[in-house]
Amino acid sequence: MSVVVVGAGLAGLTAATELAARGIEVTVLEARDRVGGRTHGIEVAPGQWADAGAAYLGARHTELKSLIARLGLATVPTTMEGRSRFSVGGGPQTVDGRFPPLNAIALGGLFEQLDEVTKAVRQDAPWLTADAERLDRLTAAEWIERQVPHPDARLFFPLFLGEMMAADPADVSVLHMAFYLCSGGGIRYLNAFQGGAQEERVDGGAHRLSELLAAKLGDRVLLGHPVRAVEQTGDRLRVHSDRGVHEGEAVVVALPPLLADTIEYRPGLPVPRSSQATGRGCAVKVQLVYPEPLWREHGLSGWSVSSDGPLLSTVDDSPPGGVGILTGFVTGSEARSFAALDGPSARQAVLDQTRRLFPQLPDPIGYHVTDWISDEYSRGCYAALFGPGDWLTAGPHLTTPHGGVHWAGTETSTEFFGLMEGAIRSGRRAAEEITGS
Template identity: 40%
Template sequence: MHVARERQHDPRPLTRRSLLGGAAATAGAAALTGTAAGPAAATAARTVDVAVVGAGLAGLTAARDLVAGGRTVAVLEARDRVGGRVVNLPLAGGGFTEGGGEFVGPTQNRVKALADSLGVATFATYNAGKNLLYKDGTRTPYATDGVLGSVPPIDAAGLANAAIVQASLDDMAKKIPLDAPWTAPKAAEWDRQTFESWLNANAVVPSARFLLDVACTSIFSAQPRELSLLFVLFYIAAAGDESGVGTLERLTGTANGAQASRFVGGSQQVPIKLAAALGDRVVLGAPVRSIARSGARYAVTADGITVTAKKVVVAVPPPLAARISYDPLLPAARDQLCQRLPMGSIGKAIAVYDSPFWRTDGLNGQVVSDSGVARSTFDNSPPDASYGALMGFIEADEMRAHDASGADEVRAAVLADYAAYFGDRAKSPTSFVLQRWDNEGFSRGGPVAYAPPGVLTEYGAALRTPCGGIHWAGTETSTHWNGFMDGAVRSGERVAKEVLAAL
């Protein structure tokens, strides 16, 4: 098993030219991040059929399908870029790296179809060579292509216990109705306990517990004590498509799992190209402050622009959706739900080198560790290996412990981890990029808003239920690949159908 997983701006209209940087689609970091915009616009007003809040994959997909359905749309985005929790970050020496969602894998069919339609290809995540287990201060390489796949070299009792626990979780996940996990036969029992309490009773061998704890923080960026067992089972079940229920191995795996592939040009190429097709329907630097109904229409007020619409799609994480002022007030169940779905705590630290030197040592750059700040790493080098990049996830307790730390302090701690894993050459990168999602004003964490005990059974029915003419999208609303880019795309497709049927 290998485990993975702001500021305000002047409101400006987003045009095809501003997204693509003119005819040269790859010219500069501005083109990659979608931050190059046209002249500042005065406070504006628009009247459309549908206002979409958020220009991540969910909101942009919804807007695309609504336009295809013959409806007028305005997409309001708080940031000065599109993509939400998907972003390409420029490197000091040229090029870029991915600071948010980047991996795609088997059964993630909708984001792949979207990327294909936009001409964004994929390439395999680097997986040749051995993984590393770093445990109790000891560095142990292990193969990824054995009979049992990628199995960390822990004791036999731990492996046996971990296998039993994984099989039990997969079996329970098969009993979860994906569109309503709160209706599962044992929903009440599973939702009143934490994932930690269940692990305490089942992952009884310390080495097995280590693997399950690392899997949990790598998947959710949250500790087992924070998560409802029911939510964990739903998340496992959702790691599949209409042809089959998900498995824990698909969530955690590389070669045949959720980390199997990456996008050529970086994952943000998908929302950038999607937004380019929408042209000036997308408005950047426009954080939505209020949504108020007046008769049969809604006034969606953002900094610098007010959009009047028949329907509204809110495609931002539930905790951020709750910060918008609604008139009339949202139903109590919806508001209470949003209050109880916190974001995970996550950062990504990418160290760049002249070459991926670990490959010459027979390593693939993937680490599972029991200590340090970055306890799960990947080779984030480009497909041509023109430079080397090591990416480490900083998650859950480790991220929270460093939310207030200076960037230099985090850099030093991460590079110390990389040196412990890969040797002294890792101490001297040519550049270093740190993305702390906890400190992003329009994300406040990631990769997903998760459910603690008691939330799904009490409030889950409000997750996708429209509130009058306000409809909900975002990866947290998806019944497949919840928390992933594929889930975001699926939610946009679902909500567009919902709104088109209601207009």
């Protein structure tokens, strides 16, 4: 049997590895000139890497952890010791812990309401959630407007959603928000560093996972092969890329939904993978490099949250014993405005903000920006955002094969949707579907 896999992110490479292990002839067609998709490494100093894409993982990411071990990689803890800096609705302040200096009762109430809606969702089939139609029509912006009157909770909510989903409240349905939070392990796990989804990073960068998987697959992975069409006749499938035609008895399309829909299927799909309402998560990552993690000398953790941007939050992503890396997250509408600036203006805005937030620090010695918004082969970072109507229309078909076409990608996983863990689980599921084992 032979299978063509479209996309060499974690999902496609996992599917290909599982299929190859079962003796199946496999070819992976990747559009970019690199593997790894939404994981990507930047060498910020000789031998020291920053994650320009996905970075964090926690104990519940069991498939990812076992892949890291199988590939001989290690993890490093994400450092979160010291005081935080907050600039939310006023000038910057230094605060113990990670809780913002806003009305604690109002924020507690917001989290209770989020918890309630998250616990009510059917994670395995969100479209079967009680009241799914109403929750799928309502945006998170409308929800907060109706449910949460306190100005501090309203100020904090978009920052929370930006951090969790790289989304503006107007861009996601309540059903999707609730599903996403539930699928990722619940609000507390998703939001936490120690004991949560941000506890660790892959030593040397998350992109190493895909590089090592691809190295094992060798010349079965073809770079620079954007796929344009998949044609099925009888039990043969023909996959047309810009560089030629590849045949197989099954195809795994391991792409986010908006990109899966750019491929022409013959015969056509009964239900498209996305709709006009499907949004792109919007994230720009900024990495500021210092000779060492200098903020620690001032009792700071490097963690900050700001409502005035461009960096809505910063995290200490320094490799142990190496340079200091402060990673800044620009998300949602702030990311769209930031990405529209020319390079020097964007850099100036970041430096001005960093000087306000961390006046003790000198200017960084390195500055790296990764704009995922305009990336033609991602279209949605951290992940696609299901807008009003999407779960009820496309949800029930997300993993249903179309003849010999099978679907993978983190957006097809109801467990850890949008995360590396979801991508790996989806790749395994697609391989099992094809082989029946």
